[in-house]
Amino acid sequence: MNRVIELSDIRRVFTMGDQQFAALKGVSFSVSPGEFVAIMGASGSGKSTCMNVLGCLDRPTSGSYLLDGVDVGGMDGDQLAEIRNRKLGFVFQGFNLLARTPAVENVELPLIYAGVHPRDRRSRAMVALEMVGLSGKENNHPSQLSGGQQQRVAIARALVNQPAVILADEPTGNLDSSTSEEIMNLFTSLNRQGITIIMVTHEADVAAYAGRRMTFKDGLIIDDTN
């Protein structure tokens, strides 16, 4: 069976002055297309570090990472930028939208860097906003949107370029429980359309939406249940 993600023996060691700290101590797992994975674990256990490696934002100290069967370890900065642009979609805990920029333009950003023609850009961004239920809010700036709406803009931005995988690091961390539920329903429906989702969360009821749950402890996976 083909794997969309294959991590083997990933280590990530941070060096601060003469001190070294291993945030990931040999993490191996693989994810099949269409899976919905929740990553849990105590604070400081290495979840975000692992997500950053998965998202090609950070390079592991050692180990190999195959994305869609391609080893990303040997790629240069611009190749990684293209991978992030075309294969991956990010949703951050803090939304990370551009301030003073209308929602629709935030959603268009990945398409701009992908070189999509301006005419198609706007229509595709509008479709993505419609998918997350934000039609009519496309001209609002982030400061004119609620937290849940901002996160939905971020999700629209993550899925607008039709990525294979959406990576979400505590997507509901800043939201109340009913808004969290809306976001999770959105993820569930995206997952049903075939998008692979990997999500970090602290909350068991949020993790319950996922089909597979992994638990991190001190830089290692201690539990992986379907």
Next chain:
Amino acid sequence: MDFYQTLKIALRALRTNKMRSFLTMLGIIIGIAAVIAMMAVGAGARHVISQQIASIGSNIILVLPGSTTSGGLRTGSGGAQTLTSDDVRAIMGECPSVEMAAPTTRSSALLVSGNMNWSTVVMGTTPELFAIREWGVAAGRSMEQQDVDSAAKVCLMGQTVAENLFGSEDPVGKIIRIKKVPFTVIGLLDRKGQSPQGQDQDDAVFVPLRTAQRNLVRTQTPNSVGAVMVKARNEALLGKAEEEIQSLLNQRHRITNGKEADYSTRNLSEILAVAEQSSRAMSLLLGAVASISLVVGGIGIMNIMLVSVTERTREIGIRMAIGARKGDILLQFLTEAVLLTMIGGVTGIVLGAAGATVVSSILSWPTLISVESISIAFFFSALVGIFFGFYPARKAASLNPIDALRYE
């Protein structure tokens, strides 16, 4: 990423901090305005100088009596009267590169007409002078060879003299006294304006050479003359004509090697070169001032761009996380810097042109704003943006995506 989008992002960033953008531009605005104003004034000055040079006449060589004095040009006031009418005739007859030559004598005299008087320069000369200097008459007639031959007591009057003796009245046909000798005014000369040395060329009267020699100048020999003005056949023959005159005069005056010549020659293109040199030195100085202010402005741009990169580290991280390449980020910040300097540049061009126009109308100082100077200013403002924007832009582009995203 397409260019239009890059431009839009840069414009939005500049609009977000309007005041800061404006203050940053100010250095460039001032620098470019200075460049434009400087070039306008410089071009105006050069135009005036070339007009003045043209007013003397073209392809002219001066032969001055007396021993050579280096330094300033002493037209006609040679200490010793070493040149004669015969020398002039020889120059005309024996130097093939010479088209014509005009001797002059020069003296100061008090002119009296009725109850008006005016002290000015009286030049004794021949009709050739007016041909050499391309100087026509505004009224009456010019000097003729017959006036010289008969030592007629007639004179040609410069505009300034006419104004001071006769006001707006026509001087032609009037009688004036020069050193108490009565002269008939036969013509009023065209206006010439200032010479490159700043003298008023219209403040003079001209009388036939022989009349001057007999009545006005105390000469050692009856036919000695002061400065001789020579016109070469064309510009290419200017140097040749000068050599011919020198060898002729050396022979006539028995000047052999080692003996100092009792005359000197001066080529008017040398004066032109001096005038041009000083105007170029002036431009260079102003140019240096302008480029210093451009450099200072550019450093201001660099400073603000560095601040901007730091402030927007998180934005850079977001853009990188969703697929911006190094080149995209570099271009974005470079565009922003170039936009700053180009808007500043265009504003500076407008202000500089306006300033030059105001200066020229208030001080009646000639200015010329050329397309060339505008395009140079525009080009330079863009260059300053690229030069000083490059370092901050590269700093932004070389950020690590994860570090940029984590930046607080």
